[in-house]
Amino acid sequence: MKKLATMIAALAIGGTVHAAPVPAAKQELVNRVLQLWHPESIGESMLQAPVGDAVQQARAVLQGRVSPEKRDAALKEIVADARQFMDQNKPLAQASAQKLVGTTVAPLLAERFTDDELRQIITILESPVKKKFEAMVPELQKKLGEGVAADTRAVMDPKLQELQQRIGMRLRSAVTP
Structure with missing residues (x-):
């Protein structure tokens, strides 16, 4: 049924x-x-x-x-x-x-x-190793993210600031009458 x-x-x-x-x-x-x-x-x-x-x-x-x-x-x-x-x-x-x-x-x-x-x-799905790995994923992501940020900061920060400024100018020109 x-x-x-x-x-x-x-x-x-x-x-x-x-x-x-x-x-x-x-x-x-x-x-x-x-x-x-x-x-x-x-x-x-x-x-x-x-x-x-x-x-x-x-x-x-x-x-x-x-x-x-x-x-x-x-x-x-x-x-x-x-x-x-x-x-x-x-x-x-x-x-x-x-x-x-x-x-x-x-x-x-x-x-x-x-x-x-x-x-x-x-x-x-029941594997203890899988569960251990999944529990560790946030820490792995954090460590990798910190490493990437430190490794690329000198190059990326100025580029990100420039992008933010360009976006800001585009937004201002779009909303300014």
């Missing part, structure tokens, strides 16, 4: 169901992959991108147009608004992804991977 409901739901959202019902053992493997992978985080990522872009655009617009004190105060408020927006809307995006994963991602996993391949994916 649940498989029939899944097929009907897939048809209702515009999908087509071509595959035969997934055997229970394979569906359990697919479910385990989904549990370990956390695809609901995709909804949050999709929400973060435009919010981050909006904050970056605001920062660019304010740069050079207002005093540093006003700029910093405005950015502080903008960032607070962005965080509040994320806090309020993240649950909706995550719930939507969670709701749709069974009719979008799960059938693809079942169709394109064998039982043995799904077991291998599970082994990878």
Whole structure:
């Protein structure tokens, strides 16, 4: 009955169901992959991108147009608004992804991977080495970022300042009557 409901739901959202019902053992493997992978985080990522872009655009617009004190105060408020927006809307995006994963991602996993391949994916996702590496990624990114910044600062800072000035001039000419 649940498989029939899944097929009907897939048809209702515009999908087509071509595959035969997934055997229970394979569906359990697919479910385990989904549990370990956390695809609901995709909804949050999709929400973060435009919010981050909006904050970056605001920062660019304010740069050079207002005093540093006003700029910093405005950015502080903008960032607070962005965080509040994320806090309020993240649950909706995550719930939507969670709701749709069974009719979008799960059938693809079942169709394109064998039982043995799904077991291998599970082994990878459960790997203590993978978890250790993922826990270390922020530190690795920070160290690399610091190194790149130090290595390129002398060359990049003047170029970035020039770019910011050009953008500021373009913004001023665009908004000046």
